[in-house]
Amino acid sequence: xxxxxxxxxxxxxxxxxxxxxxxxxxxxxxxxxxxxxxxxxxxxxxxxxxxxxxxxxxxxxxxxxxxxxxxxxxxxxxxxxxxxxxxxxxxxxxxxxxxxxxxxxxxxxxxxxxxxxxxxxxxxxxxxxxxxxxxxxxxxxxxxxxxxxxxxxxxxxxxxxxxxxxxxxxxxxxxxxxxxxxxxxxxxxxxxxxxxxxxxxxxxxxxxxxxxxxxxxxxxxxxxxxxxxxxxxxxxxxxxxxxxxxxxxxxxxxxxxxxxxxxxxxxxxxxxxxxxxxxxxxxxxxxxxxxxxxxxxxxxxxxxxxxxxxxxxxxxxxx
Amino acid sequence: xxxxxxxxxxxxxxxxxxxxxxxxxxxxxxxxxxxxxxxxxxxxxxxxxxxxxxxxxxxxxxxxxxxxxxxxxxxxxxxxxxxxxxxxxxxxxxxxxxxxxxxxxxxxxxxxxxxxxxxxxxxxxxxxxxxxxxxxxxxxxxxxxxxxxxxxxxxxxxxxxxxxxxxxxxxxxxxxxxxxxxxxxxxxxxxxxxxxxxxxxxxxxxxxxxxxxxxxxxxxxxxxxxxxxxxxxxxxxxxxxxxxxxxxxxxxxxxxxx
Numbered sequence: 001x002x003x004x005x006x007x008x009x010x011x012x013x014x015x016x017x018x019x020x021x022x023x024x025x026x027x028x029x030x031x032x033x034x035x036x037x038x039x040x041x042x043x044x045x046x047x048x049x050x051x052x053x054x055x056x057x058x059x060x061x062x063x064x065x066x067x068x069x070x071x072x073x074x075x076x077x078x079x080x081x082x083x084x085x086x087x088x089x090x091x092x093x094x095x096x097x098x099x100x101x102x103x104x105x106x107x108x109x110x111x112x113x114x115x116x117x118x119x120x121x122x123x124x125x126x127x128x129x130x131x132x133x134x135x136x137x138x139x140x141x142x143x144x145x146x147x148x149x150x151x152x153x154x155x156x157x158x159x160x161x162x163x164x165x166x167x168x169x170x171x172x173x174x175x176x177x178x179x180x181x182x183x184x185x186x187x188x189x190x191x192x193x194x195x196x197x198x199x200x201x202x203x204x205x206x207x208x209x210x211x212x213x214x215x216x217x218x219x220x221x222x223x224x225x226x227x228x229x230x231x232x233x234x235x236x237x238x239x240x241x242x243x244x245x246x247x248x249x250x251x252x253x254x255x256x257x258x259x260x261x262x263x264x265x266x267x268x269x270x271x272x273x274x275x276x277x278x279x280x281x282x283x284x285x286x287x288x289x290x291x292x293x294x295x296x297x298x299x300x301x302x303x304x305x306x307x308x309x310x311x312x313x314x315x316x317x318x319x
Numbered sequence: 320x321x322x323x324x325x326x327x328x329x330x331x332x333x334x335x336x337x338x339x340x341x342x343x344x345x346x347x348x349x350x351x352x353x354x355x356x357x358x359x360x361x362x363x364x365x366x367x368x369x370x371x372x373x374x375x376x377x378x379x380x381x382x383x384x385x386x387x388x389x390x391x392x393x394x395x396x397x398x399x400x401x402x403x404x405x406x407x408x409x410x411x412x413x414x415x416x417x418x419x420x421x422x423x424x425x426x427x428x429x430x431x432x433x434x435x436x437x438x439x440x441x442x443x444x445x446x447x448x449x450x451x452x453x454x455x456x457x458x459x460x461x462x463x464x465x466x467x468x469x470x471x472x473x474x475x476x477x478x479x480x481x482x483x484x485x486x487x488x489x490x491x492x493x494x495x496x497x498x499x500x501x502x503x504x505x506x507x508x509x510x511x512x513x514x515x516x517x518x519x520x521x522x523x524x525x526x527x528x529x530x531x532x533x534x535x536x537x538x539x540x541x542x543x544x545x546x547x548x549x550x551x552x553x554x555x556x557x558x559x560x561x562x563x564x565x566x567x568x569x570x571x572x573x574x575x576x577x
Contacts, residue, residue, distance in 0.1 A: 052415045055577045077417045088412030090333055092340040104329040105418040107322065133340060149412070 003063075004030040004157050004189035005051060010060035012046050012213075020046040021057065022213030028157075028191055028206070033183045035200035036193040037300065038210035039315035044193035045085060047210070048161045051191070052082045065156045065189075078106070081150035085161040088146055091135035095126050095145050098134060099152060106153040120148040124178075140171035147178070158182065160192040164199060176202055195316070197300040207300070211308035211315065224303045231272030232296050233279065235265040238289035248286045252279045263291075268302075326419040330426025334400055335433065348434065352389040352442045356382065359509065360449060371513055375452070375540065382446035383463055383536040384508030386439045390467040391502065391528060393438065394431040394474035395495040398482025401427070405486060405573075414574065424479055424566045431475035432468040439464045453539050462538035462548060469555040470531040476562035483569035508532040530554050 005028040012021040021043045028034040036044045049055035051064055053073035062069045065079035082088075089098040096117060103113040121127045124144040129137060134145055143163065150158060163179065164172040180203060182188050194200055200207045201221045208218035217224055233255075237245065241260035249258045249267050254275040257268040269275035272295045283290055305311050320328070338344055360378040367377040401423075404410040413423060443453075443460060453460050482491055503509070505522050506529035512520050523529040534551035537544055 049577065054411055054415050056575070074417060077415060080415070082412065082415040084408040084411050084415075086408030086411070088408040090337065090409060091407070092337045093333065097336065101329055101333055102416075105326055105413070105416050105422075107417070 002030045004028050005034070005062075005064050005191060007047065007051065007062040008060060010047065010050060010057045010062065012043075012050065012055065012057045019213055021050075021060075024060075024210070024214055026208055026215060026218070028189060030189050031183070031187045032205040033179065033190045033192065033203050035204035035207045036191065036210050037195070037197065037200040037207050037304070038193075039195055042210040042315070043213040044195075044210050045161055046213075048082075048159050048191070048193055052080060052159050053077055078153070079156045081153070081155035081158040083146045083150040083158070083160045083163060085165065087142055089134050089142070089149060092133055094131050095121060095134055095137070095148075096130045098145065099149060102149045102152050108153055116152065120152060124148045138171075139167055140174060143167060143171070143175060144178070151182075155188070157189040157191065160190060162193055162195070164194070164196065172199075179203055197304070201300050209300075209304055209307055211304075216307040217303060221300060224300060225298045227303065227306075230268060230270040230298075232298055232302060233267050233269055233272055233276055234294045234296070235267075235279070235283070235290055236292045237263045237265060237283075238291050239263065241265045241288075244286065245283070245288050248282050248288065249279055252282050255279060268298075323419045323422065323425075326422035327426040327429060330422050331430045331433065334427055334430040337400070338434070348393065348438065349441060352385060352438050353445050355388065356385045356442055356445055357449065359385065363509065366510065366514075369514060372511055376450055378446065378449050379451040379540055380511070380536070381509065382442060382451045383539050384503075384506075384532055386442050386463060386467050387470060387506075387508055387528060387531045387535055388499075388503045389438050389442065390435045390471040390531070391474045392495075392499045393434055394471035395478050395499050396491075397427055397431045397475035398478035398480075398491050399488065401479055401482040402486060402488055402491060414577075420570065420574075421567060424476065424563070424570060427479060428472050428475045428563075428566075431471050435467050435471040436464060439467050451540075455539055455541050455543050459539045459541070459543065463535040466531050466535040466538065466552060466555065469552065469559060470527065473527060473555065473559045473562045476559070476566040480562070480566040480569040483566075483573040486573075502526055502528045505529070506532045507536070527555065527558050 005026070007024060007026045010021045010024040013019050024043060024047055036047060038044050046055065050057050051062055051069060053069050053076050056070065064076045067075040067079065069076050090101070093101070099117040099120060100113065103117065108116065121130045124147065126141060126145060126148065129141060134142060137145065147163070160179070164175050167175060176199070179190060179192070183190055192203070205220060206218065207221050207224060208215045210216070240263050245265060246258045246260055249255055249265065252275065254271060255267045255269050259266050267279070276293065276295060280290060280293065301311070308315060338348070360381055364377050366372060373380065401410070478491070478495070481494055485491060505519055506526050507523060508528065512523065530551045534548045534555070538548050
């Protein structure tokens with residue numbers, strides 16, 4: 001499959017001391033959805049800003065849709081659609097006016113622009129609101145207007161920087177369906193960033209986990225999860241877990257990587273089904289009361305923990 | 320239309336729309352110049368009785384001055400739109416598009432000139448109602464408006480440049496409020512040059528607002544001295560070129576800093 005986006009050894013430092021990118025590499029196949037997953041401050045947005053010609057890296061190179069972002073930003077800009085983290089529309093203008101302005105600055109042929117605008121308004125469910133100022137739109141409608149603007153000139157690649165941040169759960173699921181539809185119907189290459197693990201899992205053919213300015217792991221969500229063999233067992237205790245609890249579990253054969261957070265204890269097991277009874281009886285013998293226990297296939301959360309060396313939540317808090 | 324002109328026009332259109340959709344702003348834009356003209360006209364009416372004053376009524380003398388003052392005080396705020404766009408995602412969207420880069424500056428400066436034309440016409444009408452005469456006719460008034468637009472463009476470009484550098488509303492507000500009034504009072508907008516202290520007159524020679532006030536007044540109410548007007552317009556054009564250069568440089572620096 002042809003490569004639509006490629007970045008190699010990107011470094012970017014924001015003075016005085018923020019090393020936003022620290023040798024980031026990535027490669028996205030044409031016509032697929034690629035997710036950059038990481039906590040706030042990991043370097044996702046900086047990567048998107050470089051690939052969309054907004055920011056120049058200190059070193060490294062990148063190609064988008066066959067053009068070098070540093071040498072030919074003009075050609076890259078014509079080939080891509082960009083939906084930033086913040087809204088890119090003019091709140092005082094109507095949805096239609098925003099789309100027409102977008103068409104004008106992309107030199108969309110004036111004769112067919114009106115038709116294209118109507119088509120996008122229809123497709124994103126904005127026809128009824130087309131002639132109202134965009135500032136009065138709901139969060140979901142504003143996001144859809146942003147995306148409609150990004151698509152107007154039929155780009156080969158679309159960049160979505162945190163497309164569902166700030167949306168309520170219902171609007172988020174709608175947005176997921178919209179993104180999936182774009183990829184399947186329009187054969188568009190989509191690079192999205194997210195700090196929602198389930199979003200990357202749900203949408204992306206390939207996920208790259210970003211931490212402190214570098215990709216620490218990449219592959220299909222399944223590949224990443226299968227790197228972690230076996231199962232994860234979550235124990236909920238009656239009291240907060242202490243060192244004794246973790247040591248008790250660590251001695252159970254077949255259990256590894258025991259971690260705890262308050263009353264929740266997590267352990268990995270090569271074979272969860274056999275390790276769980278042993279673990280429960282060990283905890284009972286040692287006098288620790290278990291209130292519930294669940295077993296799960298590994299999630300991207302665990303993949304993140306393994307590669308970034310800290311949990312997603314810790315990384316978010318550190319950022 | 321060329322691509323550059325088309326892009327600039329759409330930016331002008333967008334800023335105009337933003338103004339027109341906010342009725343309070345429209346009201347302020349239209350009413351404030353009238354208030355200045357009527358208030359200053361009443362307040363300083365007896366200036367016309369000072370020996371050495373040119374002879375006509377004060378309101379006639381004042382009208383071109385208020386036009387010039389209105390032009391620079393509206394245009395001074397021009398950079399606020401840029402700051403707004405930088406803080407929302409609009410500037411980013413523009414910069415990731417193939418838009419002609421200078422269209423953002425050119426379009427917003429053209430918008431400020433359009434506003435100045437409308438405001439100047441209002442002041443002229445109000446001036447006529449309260450007794451001003453423009454002996455040099457429509458041509459003279461047209462030159463006055465042209466001068467106001469030139470001055471507005473200079474200040475709009477400088478305001479954009481400052482906005483791109485400081486990127487904070489507060490700083491721009493502080494700069495505009497502390498510059499506009501002193502520049503106006505250090506000019507002949509409200510008071511004939513032969514009636515002010517020598518040091519004010521000396522400073523006013525280098526004050527672009529004074530160039531505008533002198534040129535606009537000479538063109539509209541005379542006595543017409545077209546070579547003097549032409550020379551003052553020349554100075555304003557030179558300043559505009561410098562201001563455009565600074566705005567373009569500031570824009571490039573902003574892009575590099577992202």
